[in-house]
Amino acid sequence: xxxxxxxPFNRVEGDLEVKLDxxxxxxxxxxxxxxxxxxxxxxxxxxxxADALVYAPRICGICSVSQSVAAAKALAAAGGIAxxxxxxxxxxxxxxxxxxADHLTHxxxxxxxxxxxxxxxxDPWYETVAERFTAIKGTAAGDMLSARAQFMHIMGILAGxxxxxxxxxxxxxxxxxxxxxxxxxxxxxxxxxxxLERSLFGDALERVIALESRDALDAWAEERRPESSDFxxxxxxxxxxxxxxxxxxxxxxxxxxxxxxDGQHLFAPGVxxxxxxxxxxxxxxxxxxxxxxxxxxxxxxxxFSGTTVADASRTDAYSWCKAPRLRGAVVEVGAxxxxxxxxxxxxxxxxxxxxxxxxxxxxxxxxxxALVTVAMxxxxxxxxPGETFCxxxxxxxxxxGAGLTEAARGxxxxxxxxxxxxxxxxxxxxxxxxxxxxxxxxxxxxxLEQALVGAPIRPGESEPVSVQHIVRSFDPCLVCTVx
Numbered sequence: 001x002x003x004x005x006x007x008p009f010n011r012v013e014g015d016l017e018v019k020l021d022x023x024x025x026x027x028x029x030x031x032x033x034x035x036x037x038x039x040x041x042x043x044x045x046x047x048x049x050a051d052a053l054v055y056a057p058r059i060c061g062i063c064s065v066s067q068s069v070a071a072a073k074a075l076a077a078a079g080g081i082a083x084x085x086x087x088x089x090x091x092x093x094x095x096x097x098x099x100x101a102d103h104l105t106h107x108x109x110x111x112x113x114x115x116x117x118x119x120x121x122x123d124p125w126y127e128t129v130a131e132r133f134t135a136i137k138g139t140a141a142g143d144m145l146s147a148r149a150q151f152m153h154i155m156g157i158l159a160g161x162x163x164x165x166x167x168x169x170x171x172x173x174x175x176x177x178x179x180x181x182x183x184x185x186x187x188x189x190x191x192x193x194x195x196l197e198r199s200l201f202g203d204a205l206e207r208v209i210a211l212e213s214r215d216a217l218d219a220w221a222e223e224r225r226p227e228s229s230d231f232x233x234x235x236x237x238x239x240x241x242x243x244x245x246x247x248x249x250x251x252x253x254x255x256x257x258x259x260x261x262d263g264q265h266l267f268a269p270g271v272x273x274x275x276x277x278x279x280x281x282x283x284x285x286x287x288x289x290x291x292x293x294x295x296x297x298x299x300x301x302x303x304f305s306g307t308t309v310a311d312a313s314r315t316d317a318y319s320w321c322k323a324p325r326l327r328g329a330v331v332e333v334g335a336x337x338x339x340x341x342x343x344x345x346x347x348x349x350x351x352x353x354x355x356x357x358x359x360x361x362x363x364x365x366x367x368x369x370a371l372v373t374v375a376m377x378x379x380x381x382x383x384x385p386g387e388t389f390c391x392x393x394x395x396x397x398x399x400x401g402a403g404l405t406e407a408a409r410g411x412x413x414x415x416x417x418x419x420x421x422x423x424x425x426x427x428x429x430x431x432x433x434x435x436x437x438x439x440x441x442x443x444x445x446x447x448l449e450q451a452l453v454g455a456p457i458r459p460g461e462s463e464p465v466s467v468q469h470i471v472r473s474f475d476p477c478l479v480c481t482v483x
Contacts, residue, residue: 014478077401087172202229333410
């Protein structure tokens with residue numbers, strides 16, 4: 001058995017390396033190393049509770065709204081602050097704008113350029129992919145970036161700026177909008193829909209959303225030539241490379257629920273395992289530091305009582321990422337988890353037939369772009385100018401609250417404890433912390449570590465292309481992981 005170290009990875013957010021033990025022509029075990037400690041949880045101790053709204057979004061420059069939403073929800077839960085309808089619609093729209101932008105960026109700039117590598121030069125589809133997706137030179141990046149720039153004007157209207165907006169508060173949003181701004185957002189969404197239907201899908205969003213099975217997706221892909229749309233081109237490449245046989249993890253999926261409104265969610269919360277959905281019990285969430293460079297408490301800790309004290313001297317650790325578990329079990333989070341929990345028939349069928357894999361993760365992420373864009377069109381129309389966007393309230397000097405949301409990459413939770421008017425403890429479990437966790441005290445590998453086992457290695461590869469596809473299929477955000 002030989003060991004190679006792959007990293008640092010390009011085209012991921014933050015610093016990552018993966019240690020691979022290889023036997024024959026496949027990965028036998030993997031160790032995922034998040035290499036940079038940042039310390040936000042320590043920074044927040046002793047601060048005024050409202051300071052979380054300033055500090056937490058700066059954990060990340062690409063999913064800062066998700067951090068804002070989680071922080072605001074934690075404060076709202078601690079203070080019992082309700083959000084008016086306009087505030088709910090505005091927050092959902094702001095958050096959806098960021099999440100869709102993240103999905104687009106991942107597909108066009110992070111994931112698809114891997115198929116323009118020289119290793120695939122002999123494949124019949126290579127020239128088409130290379131012309132479209134080669135980094136910097138390909139035609140796809142310019143098309144997508146122009147459409148995304150226009151789309152992000154919604155963020156400017158509702159949130160003032162991106163990243164690190166301060167408009168999201170425990171009781172709603174700080175900026176009301178006028179009728180002409182609602183009309184402008186509707187026009188922006190109309191233009192964005194045109195881009196999606198012309199370039200990404202080559203079809204109406206509603207038709208893509210209505211696909212109910214793997215066979216229906218395959219039939220839809222065959223209706224036109226692969227180069228007729230970027231999604232069809234991905235499906236063609238995925239079939240040729242059998243990406244549905246690559247990167248399967250443990251097939252236990254979790255979602256906290258996305259885009260809450262009136263006690264419901266656009267995508268429902270739950271845990272999917274063995275073809276059934278159960279509720280998420282937050283009492284079952286814990287973090288294990290047995291293989292992470294932190295002072296080891298000896299037992300897995302619930303976030304409300306969690307500790308984050310760095311100890312880089314530990315020789316039994318290999319990552320700055322803790323190991324979150326749900327009742328001791330490894331779970332996968334992300335767009336695939338959201339859609340299988342929510343019950344989208346296409347994603348359920350893909351998971352039943354092949355589990356969570358590279359193909360199903362990307363399909364779920366692209367499908368979610370269509371689903372959320374259609375939802376945004378409705379939310380914008382339902383905002384009522386002149387009605388309140390934000391309620392206010394005072395936090396008790398001693399209180400606690402959890403803020404749960406779904407970032408593009410999956411389930412994000414902030415756990416806050418306030419004592420004597422100051423933050424006593426603040427713990428964050430980010431999506432990539434769930435997916436890229438190290439082993440726990442029982443030796444159970446995290447989701448990515450599981451997914452890498454069995455990955456094929458081509459002769460002479462030092463940076464195996466299969467490993468690149470698997471890692472990027474999770475769309476990691478390492479700066480959130482090592483917050």
